[in-house]
Amino acid sequence: MSNLFDDLSDIAKKESGGGIVCKGKIETGIKFFQSGVGNRDSFFACDLRDEKAVKTATEKAKAKLAELGNATGRVSKCVQLVAYKDCVKGRDVTWQDDRFFCYPLYTQAAKAVVLPSFKSAGVNALGELWYRIGFAPDPSGRLKKNQNGEDVVEQIAYVAEVYASEQAALAAVAGGDVKAESKAATIKVPTAFADDPQAWLTWIAEVKNNIKEMPAPKVKAYVEKNYGNPQEVGATVAEILEALKS
Numbered sequence: 001m002s003n004l005f006d007d008l009s010d011i012a013k014k015e016s017g018g019g020i021v022c023k024g025k026i027e028t029g030i031k032f033f034q035s036g037v038g039n040r041d042s043f044f045a046c047d048l049r050d051e052k053a054v055k056t057a058t059e060k061a062k063a064k065l066a067e068l069g070n071a072t073g074r075v076s077k078c079v080q081l082v083a084y085k086d087c088v089k090g091r092d093v094t095w096q097d098d099r100f101f102c103y104p105l106y107t108q109a110a111k112a113v114v115l116p117s118f119k120s121a122g123v124n125a126l127g128e129l130w131y132r133i134g135f136a137p138d139p140s141g142r143l144k145k146n147q148n149g150e151d152v153v154e155q156i157a158y159v160a161e162v163y164a165s166e167q168a169a170l171a172a173v174a175g176g177d178v179k180a181e182s183k184a185a186t187i188k189v190p191t192a193f194a195d196d197p198q199a200w201l202t203w204i205a206e207v208k209n210n211i212k213e214m215p216a217p218k219v220k221a222y223v224e225k226n227y228g229n230p231q232e233v234g235a236t237v238a239e240i241l242e243a244l245k246s
Helices: 051-067 108-121 166-175 197-211 216-227 237-245
Strands: 020-031 043-045 076-089 099-104 127-137 143-145 151-153 155-163
Touching (some): 020 051, 020 099, 020 166, 076 108, 076 155, 099 108, 099 155, 155 166, 166 197, 197 216, 197 237, 216 237
Antiparallel strands (some): 020 076
16 A cells, blocks of 8 residues: 555654653544644544545534534544553653544645654554654744743644554663664563563652753763662662663
8 A cells, every 4th residue: 555645755853842651643634623622523434534434424514513503513634643541651741531533634734743743753554553743833923822821833743653562662761762662572661660660660760850960971880879779779780770771
């Protein structure tokens, strides 16, 4: 099958943060935008290459709009990235639900950021996957208010990296390496974490975050002071230092 977006050229993007490493899905569909209506009630997934599926999804969207008293509301063909709340790696999240990043295909956000990222990341199918969602400034310059009430450029979600497995995603979080598939099979997990290697990789990622500004010569002393008791930590100092190198 040909690439979903063969006719789009790759566009270089400058990422504005670490993004979200998670399991989620990429989907297309029909959506309407109405205040007070959540994504689960306003997005109707379908393969936009399937005319029959598009017609069915459009009818469902318009029926929902009519039910809401907005029979003349507009519906749009959209592309959407989803991050599953319970499958985010490397950090705690306080989301009430999964995150949905949905963009109409006619927008510059979709044309210049989201769709080209599929090609550069090697995405050639809709559906579930392990990936890192990155964020780039909206090329249209669209603004929003930040937490301080300041105008800032809206950030657009895109596919920054795809992982072959959950283990590879965990290795990327632990090592900060987006080319982490080869590391996933070689990271040594202490015996105490044998039944839950994810906990070990997540913990190592947290330690790495704690020492990221620390001069290398001071790392060993820091680890010995803070994590020097194998009975409490579940790993020896040597095992921790080795994992921090990965």
